[in-house]
Amino acid sequence: MLIEPTLEKLRALRLEGMIHALEEQRGQGDVHALGFEERLALLVERQCLWKANRALATRLHQAQLKMQATLEDIDYRHPRGLKRAHIEQLRVNDWIGQHRACLITGPTGCGKTHLACALAHQACRDGHRTLYYYAPKLFRDLQTAQADGSLQKRLKQLARITVLIVDDLGLAAATPKQYRDLLEILDDRLGRGSILITSQFPVNQWHQLIGDATVADAILDRLVHQAYRIELKGESMRKTRAAPPHPNPSPADPEPAH
Secondary structure: OOOOOHHHHHHHHOOOHHHHHHHHHHHHHHHOOOHHHHHHHHHHHHHHHHHHHHHHHHHHHHHOOOOOHHHHHHOOOOOOOHHHHOOOOOHOOOOOOOOOOOEEOOOOOOHHHHHHHHHHHHHHOOOOOOOEEHHHHHHHHHHHHHHHHOOHHHHHHOOOOOEEEEEOOOOOOOOHHHHHHHHHHHHHOOOOOEEEEEEOHHHHHHHHOOOHHHHHHHHHHHOOOEEEEEOOOOOOOOHHOOOOOOOOOOOOOOOOOO
């Protein structure tokens, strides 16, 4: 039987997974012992896997994560107040399905960004549209959109994202207008999407950080209630990892003779 016409038709249908599986089956002598339905099931399974992997790759590309991190890579040994139960709660509980917020705070270098990207990666694996934004860049983009008249279009695009990551809120000063834009983003997400925010500032300082009392009250009202909160502490992980290992203790040198 000529296989090339079949392969061409599979390519036309964009069934790349089936093509690879069929070519593998042709090179395996023992596969002919399987019945037609069993071989077909293997082809269909491979196509589903190929399609799922391609969709995940697309979501990860669109998410624009700052770093490649997964929940499996998280270091729980560093003394920063992060417990495995915190992450398992986020993994098991459907915080995204419930459209809840997640707030991660802590000093510089304690792994806030890594943790946020790991949770975002998991969201992509679970099929959610995700987008990472460094907070100062988000405010700059919103300012640019305001200047060129595309702000409303940009806000609608952000509203369609299931999980929005805003990293390092408060790192750079923002204007009252920019915080009002953030409030509008939060309004658009109520009951429709989740947001994850990291900050060096504890949540109880965000009111002072935002400045405008009315806007601050509105932002905190939409964020804090029923939000998952992870408060990290301790020294920078970068500092401890960069520190040279302590030398092995050696016997004291004998006193020189006088």
